Amino acid sequence: MKRAATAGFSLIEVMVALIIISIGLLGIAKLQAVALSSTGTAGKRGLAAIEAASIAAAMHADRAYWSAGVIATSTTLSGAGVSAANDGALMAPVDCSTVRPCTTVQMAAYDLSTVANSLQSILPGYTGTIACNQTVAPPPVVCAITLTWIENVVGANTQGVQAGAAAAFQIPTYTLYVEP
Numbered sequence: 001m002k003r004a005a006t007a008g009f010s011l012i013e014v015m016v017a018l019i020i021i022s023i024g025l026l027g028i029a030k031l032q033a034v035a036l037s038s039t040g041t042a043g044k045r046g047l048a049a050i051e052a053a054s055i056a057a058a059m060h061a062d063r064a065y066w067s068a069g070v071i072a073t074s075t076t077l078s079g080a081g082v083s084a085a086n087d088g089a090l091m092a093p094v095d096c097s098t099v100r101p102c103t104t105v106q107m108a109a110y111d112l113s114t115v116a117n118s119l120q121s122i123l124p125g126y127t128g129t130i131a132c133n134q135t136v137a138p139p140p141v142v143c144a145i146t147l148t149w150i151e152n153v154v155g156a157n158t159q160g161v162q163a164g165a166a167a168a169f170q171i172p173t174y175t176l177y178v179e180p
Contacts, residue, residue: 047122048147052176055145058111059180065104066180067141077128079120082112123149145176
């Protein structure tokens, strides 16, 4: 009497299927980690663009200072506050929400210190610079607002974490040109 062929899967077939499923699930997990990192990175870059536009709007609102031709040629924003190359008044902001009336310099200092504090909570470790041309005759004055910060990123592959490529990728720069 012949024995009937048994139906079902062998242990080796089950193990091969589990290995294939495990590799697929690991790929999906890596894909999700990279997607989450990319979303965070895009969010930070979007917030940097919004903050640079906020600085530009403040410059438009205080045209009397920014277009006067006597502004600091280079102003730096950081978590420590505001520093200006040749305008010490920008480094000592007055709270223009309570002091009335504010001069144009006080308004510019208040706006910059408000944005500097906002940037510190959004992009820790950032550096912002506002560089305006003072040599153009006749005006208009053109200013470049540059924000630089450090990003924590997840490399999608070995090319993304190579020396040099990773360092440049983790310190993005956003520049906005504005004519106040």
